[in-house]
Each structure stands twice: as structure tokens, then as C-alpha cells.
Amino acid sequence: MPEPRRVSSATGCPKRYFAAEVERLLDRLYGTALRMTRDSNDAEDLVAEALTKAWAKFDTLQDRRSFEKWVFRILVNTYISGLRRRQARPEEQGVEDDDALDRFSLFEQVHQPFLLWWGNPEQQLLDKLLREDIERALDALPDGFRMVVIMVEVWGLSYAEAAETLNVPLGTVRSRLNRGRALLQRALWRQASQLGIAASPSGGGDK
Amino acid sequence: MTRDIRCEDVIEKLLEFLDRELDPQTEAELAHHMEHCRACFTRAEFERQLRSKVADVGQSEAPDRLRLRMRALMERF
Ligand SMILES: [Zn+2]
Numbered sequence: 001m002p003e004p005r006r007v008s009s010a011t012g013c014p015k016r017y018f019a020a021e022v023e024r025l026l027d028r029l030y031g032t033a034l035r036m037t038r039d040s041n042d043a044e045d046l047v048a049e050a051l052t053k054a055w056a057k058f059d060t061l062q063d064r065r066s067f068e069k070w071v072f073r074i075l076v077n078t079y080i081s082g083l084r085r086r087q088a089r090p091e092e093q094g095v096e097d098d099d100a101l102d103r104f105s106l107f108e109q110v111h112q113p114f115l116l117w118w119g120n121p122e123q124q125l126l127d128k129l130l131r132e133d134i135e136r137a138l139d140a141l142p143d144g145f146r147m148v149v150i151m152v153e154v155w156g157l158s159y160a161e162a163a164e165t166l167n168v169p170l171g172t173v174r175s176r177l178n179r180g181r182a183l184l185q186r187a188l189w190r191q192a193s194q195l196g197i198a199a200s201p202s203g204g205g206d207k
Numbered sequence: 208m209t210r211d212i213r214c215e216d217v218i219e220k221l222l223e224f225l226d227r228e229l230d231p232q233t234e235a236e237l238a239h240h241m242e243h244c245r246a247c248f249t250r251a252e253f254e255r256q257l258r259s260k261v262a263d264v265g266q267s268e269a270p271d272r273l274r275l276r277m278r279a280l281m282e283r284f
Pocket of ligand 1: 214217
């Protein structure tokens with residue numbers, strides 16, 4: 001079977017263009033699907049289903065320069081409709097007020113306002129955070145929060161694009177993103193404290 | 208003309224700043240502040256690096272099985 005050729009042209013043969021883009025984006029699509037489903041088999045099925053859908057409506061994509069975000073949004077929607085199929089009533093992720101939680105900042109936990117002789121604890125923490133630490137913290141987020149964090153931080157969608165994709169108001173994207181980031185940072189802080197990779201003079205006070 | 212803003216204002220809006228979701232005027236004010244304030248600059252750098260680590264986990268080497276499956280699928284398109 002011939003390798004799909006890289007087609008840079010924005011107007012070339014649709015099938016070849018599509019195949020080349022899929023080749024190029026597959027690691028990102030799979031990685032994202034893995035973070036959404038948290039299961040490697042489900043992630044493969046999700047990518048296959050989403051790309052089948054994407055091809056079926058490829059002729060509706062008006063500008064090929066937006067292929068990347070377009071296909072990502074199809075991936076997200078495929079995941080969400082899969083959730084709806086499995087749960088009769090999809091879990092509505094309301095964001096209860098918790099100002100203290102939303103203000104949780106990993107930086108504030110580790111930062112030293114005065115330069116101390118042992119240097120730069122926040123940089124040390126960043127250097128010690130492994131990929132698997134981030135994966136674990138992200139995977140622990142409830143769906144609604146995890147999705148917006150993935151959409152904005154991983155795929156660089158604007159808040160408006162995220163709102164449109166999820167079909168929710170802009171304010172919902174903001175509140176889920178704030179909460180999602182706070183939960184993510186708190187989970188990282190807890191892990192770091194347990195592993196002893198965060199040197200905090202306050203002795204690991206939480207929240 | 209940029210107004211002087213306080214560190215608290217920067218912290219409040221920092222994530223939106225990094226998301227490029229602020230209006231141009233406010234964005235310029237924050238950028239200006241960070242050119243002169245080491246504390247806010249340091250904090251922004253921290254958030255930026257953390258974010259890039261989060262972005263990295265959205266990419267995983269696709270298994271060969273999936274790659275083959277996709278090629279076979281596209282053959283049939
Ligand atoms: Zn400042």
C-alpha cells in the first residue's frame with residue numbers, strides 16, 4: 001500500500017488531502033482521544049468513528065486551513081454523543097460556587113516571595129513533574145471540566161469556539177475552565193506533596 | 208496609552224491573558240505590567256510552562272494497529 005503523500009495544496013484531491021492530514025494529526029487525535037476516554041481501546045474506536053464521520057462530511061468543510069480544529073470538534077462531538085448513548089441522562093456538570101477552590105494556585109503553594117538560598121522551588125517543581133503526573137491529574141477531572149481543559153489548553157480553541165462545540169453559553173466555558181484548572185492544579189499539588197517533590201515551607205498545607 | 212494596573216489585577220486576569228481572551232487594551236496593560244514586574248512575570252512563566260506540559264499529554268504515539276486501521280478505512284472511502 002502506498003504511503004499517503006503530503007499534500008500541501010489547499011485544493012488537491014480530497015481523499016489524498018484527507019489521508020495526509022490524518023497521518024499528520026493521528027498522534028494528536030489519538031492522544032486527545034486517550035485523555036477523553038482514558039482507555040486505549042476506546043480511544044482507538046473513538047478516533048476511527050470520528051474520522052469516518054469527518055470524511056462523510058468533508059465536502060462541507062469550506063476552508064481546508066481550518067481542518068485541524070474542524071476534525072478536533074468532530075472528535076469531541078463524537079465522544080459526547082457516545083457518552084449520551086451510554087448514559088440515559090447525560091451527567092449535567094453544574095459548577096457549584098466555590099471561590100476558594102477556583103482560586104487555588106499551584107504557583108502560590110510553592111512560590112517563595114523572597115529569594116531563598118535554595119533557589120527557585122516553582123521551577124524545581126515544574127522540572128520534576130512527569131508526563132504521567134499530568135496525565136493522572138487530568139484523568140481525574142470530571143468529564144465536563146476535562147473536556148474544556150483539553151479544548152482550550154491542548155487544542156487552543158478560543159472560549160467562543162469551545163462554547164459553540166459544546167453548545168453551552170460562554171459563561172459555562174469560563175466557569176468550567178476555571179474549576180477544571182483549579183482541580184488540575186490541586187491534584188498536581190497533592191501528588192507532588194505525596195511524592196515529596198514539592199518543597200514547601202508551609203509543610204504542604206492544602207487548599 | 209496604558210493605565211497602571213496592580214499585581215492583583217494581573218493575577219485575576221492572568222489565565223485569560225494567556226488564553227488570548229482579553230480585549231486588546233487590557234491585554235496591552237497586562238503585557239506592559241509584566242515587562243516591569245518580576246513577580247507577575249515569574250507567575251506567568253510558571254503558568255505558561257505548566258500549560259505546555261498539559262498540552263504535551265494531548266499527543267500520544269498512535270499504535271500501529273490504529274494507523275493500519277485508519278489506512279484500511281480510508282482505502283474504502
Ligand atoms: Zn505585578
